[in-house]
Amino acid sequence: MENLRDKYEVVIGLEVHAQLKTKSKIFAPDSTEFGQEPNSLTCPITLGMPGVLPVLNKECVNMGILTGLALHCTIPHRCKFDRKQYFYPDLPKGYQISQYDEPICVNGYIDINGKRIGITRAHLEEDAGKLVHAGANGIAGSTYSLVDLNRAGTPLLEIVSEPDMRSPEEARNYMEELRSIVRYVGVCDGNLEEGSMRCDANISIMPKGSKEFGTRAEIKNLNSFAALEKALEFEIDRQIEIVEEGGEVVQETRLWDEGMKETMTMRGKEDAHDYRYFPEPDLMPLEISDEWVEKIRATMPELPRAKRERYMGLGLSEYDANIIVEQMGLALFFDKVLTLGANPKTAVNFIMGEISAYLKEQHCEISDTKLTPENLAELLDLIEKKTISNNIGKQIIFDMLKDGTSATKIVEAKGLSQITDESALKDIAQKVVDNNASQVEAYRGGKNQLFGFFVGQVMKETKGRANPQAVNKILKEILG
Amino acid sequence: MITIKDVEHVAKLARLELTEDEKVLYTKQLGDVLKYVDQMNEVDTENVKPMCQVIDFKNVMREDKVIHDISKEDLMKNAPDEENGFFRVPKIN
Numbered sequence: 001m002e003n004l005r006d007k008y009e010v011v012i013g014l015e016v017h018a019q020l021k022t023k024s025k026i027f028a029p030d031s032t033e034f035g036q037e038p039n040s041l042t043c044p045i046t047l048g049m050p051g052v053l054p055v056l057n058k059e060c061v062n063m064g065i066l067t068g069l070a071l072h073c074t075i076p077h078r079c080k081f082d083r084k085q086y087f088y089p090d091l092p093k094g095y096q097i098s099q100y101d102e103p104i105c106v107n108g109y110i111d112i113n114g115k116r117i118g119i120t121r122a123h124l125e126e127d128a129g130k131l132v133h134a135g136a137n138g139i140a141g142s143t144y145s146l147v148d149l150n151r152a153g154t155p156l157l158e159i160v161s162e163p164d165m166r167s168p169e170e171a172r173n174y175m176e177e178l179r180s181i182v183r184y185v186g187v188c189d190g191n192l193e194e195g196s197m198r199c200d201a202n203i204s205i206m207p208k209g210s211k212e213f214g215t216r217a218e219i220k221n222l223n224s225f226a227a228l229e230k231a232l233e234f235e236i237d238r239q240i241e242i243v244e245e246g247g248e249v250v251q252e253t254r255l256w257d258e259g260m261k262e263t264m265t266m267r268g269k270e271d272a273h274d275y276r277y278f279p280e281p282d283l284m285p286l287e288i289s290d291e292w293v294e295k296i297r298a299t300m301p302e303l304p305r306a307k308r309e310r311y312m313g314l315g316l317s318e319y320d321a322n323i324i325v326e327q328m329g330l331a332l333f334f335d336k337v338l339t340l341g342a343n344p345k346t347a348v349n350f351i352m353g354e355i356s357a358y359l360k361e362q363h364c365e366i367s368d369t370k371l372t373p374e375n376l377a378e379l380l381d382l383i384e385k386k387t388i389s390n391n392i393g394k395q396i397i398f399d400m401l402k403d404g405t406s407a408t409k410i411v412e413a414k415g416l417s418q419i420t421d422e423s424a425l426k427d428i429a430q431k432v433v434d435n436n437a438s439q440v441e442a443y444r445g446g447k448n449q450l451f452g453f454f455v456g457q458v459m460k461e462t463k464g465r466a467n468p469q470a471v472n473k474i475l476k477e478i479l480g
Numbered sequence: 481m482i483t484i485k486d487v488e489h490v491a492k493l494a495r496l497e498l499t500e501d502e503k504v505l506y507t508k509q510l511g512d513v514l515k516y517v518d519q520m521n522e523v524d525t526e527n528v529k530p531m532c533q534v535i536d537f538k539n540v541m542r543e544d545k546v547i548h549d550i551s552k553e554d555l556m557k558n559a560p561d562e563e564n565g566f567f568r569v570p571k572i573n
Binding site: 022023024029030031037038039040041042043044047049055056057058059060061080085086087088089132133134142143144145146147148149274276279281283284285286287 | 489493494495532533535537538539540541542543544545546547548549550552555556558563564565566567568569570571572
């Protein structure tokens with residue numbers, strides 16, 4: 001398959017649903033909380049009772065604008081909502097309120113590794129409820145379904161890319177960057193496993209050099225970055241095989257099966273949904289003024305790309321900058337430590353070293369530990385001022401992570417401050433010299449390498465607290 | 481012109497089961513409705529923007545505030561069938 005792949009070009013576009021982090025639903029005042037008792041977060045609007053009227057949540061519009069700006073989109077002055085008709089019990093109204101021909105964001109892009117991936121549009125819509133198929137195992141044998149409408153009406157922003165990606169890896173990079181952006185602007189958790197961010201992929205192949213795209217398949221149920229990449233890899237091979245055998249790829253919706261590691265037909269073209277969109281008469285159109293857009297723009301936090309560049313400007317390696325930005329909690333923590341005046345390089349050493357190791361070992365986030373940015377900044381300051389050595393710092397950081405004690409308190413309680421007082425060090429050094437007469441004799445007889453032995457002894461006596469430069473100087477004086 | 485196939489398609493989308501007689505009847509009735517509405521195509525709309533609202537309102541929004549003033553028990557009273565707090569519905573193909 002590998003060399004067959006060289007004959008074809010792959011074309012991928014992604015549709016990503018990002019659940020917006022509002023307190024209440026997009027058209028109803030129900031809570032959007034996750035994991036509540038079934039149907040406890042509903043009201044007549046969500047249940048589609050006759051005569052109810054949806055009212056748009058302003059925060060959804062603000063989040064839509066903010067995300068659009070972060071994705072370099074144009075925010076049209078006017079947008080509206082439409083009804084997307086489909087008959088299924090996950091939305092009791094019989095239609096989903098979405099945006100069809102006048103979405104809130106158009107014409108944006110994301111740059112990944114120097115390549116620009118276009119974003120066609122992003123639109124606001126409501127999520128559907130959840131169905132549990134009961135009465136037998138799996139959907140096929142079920143005799144009836146149970147409906148939980150807690151999720152129905154949760155705000156979504158559907159972000160549609162241009163068919164600009166040419167490999168599963170590129171699709172993954174795009175998805176990772178998009179996830180990072182929606183997390184940093186604070187509109188979405190970006191949790192693929194829990195479904196707060198969901199992705200459908202459109203993929204086709206065409207002979208290399210061709211200008212005409214092949215027939216595409218749409219793939220659903222991609223619940224992780226790994227699933228996205230694996231499903232696309234599988235689909236490329238499947239489509240190449242069909243074409244190589246003289247067949248034709250059919251336009252259809254396919255489902256990724258995580259257990260079987262393959263995609264399979266979900267519905268064909270003849271069963272494709274016929275949504276019969278029309279303008280939602282219960283909602284007024286939106287007019288978004290330049291002032292409104294600018295007000296939102298003013299709240300834009302630093303985006304991942306700018307953050308990476310700033311970190312590299314501070315002297316971090318590209319690798320370190322990427323790793324820290326990828327973990328938003330860690331990046332925001334690092335920023336706080338920097339604003340408290342810490343030296344970036346020392347801070348990164350601790351964050352990438354001891355702190356990351358601890359988080360990995362405990363399977364937790366920095367926010368789950370007791371370490372505060374203030375405490376870390378204080379520790380780094382003690383090192384900077386040579387009150388303690390770097391090594392002592394690396395020992396006590398673990399206590400700080402576990403119980404939140406301040407560095408100064410630990411240093412005082414354990415007597416860990418560096419001994420820079422020369423007279424105190426002189427006494428200790430003299431004692432070491434006096435107690436090791438034979439080594440002194442050998443050293444003076446020309447065995448220069450024994451010098452390290454004396455330094456080691458002084459360090460041992462001071463439990464590592466002696467300032468190494470001061471010890472060297474004093475020992476040289478005593479030993480002559 | 482609307483055909484029996486259109487009626488069958490619309491019925492399928494609405495999950496309605498129609499008898500052959502009903503299909504013939506609805507084909508004529510729906511056709512008549514469309515023909516009536518079709519008169520509007522006689523108006524020249526060349527330079528007219530599509531209208532999606534008859535009232536001149538815009539930007540009607542609410543604050544992002546949770547209100548929960550009807551109990552789950554009361555809301556579920558309208559459910560024809562219920563199981564463990566879920567709505568129970570027939571299997572949908």
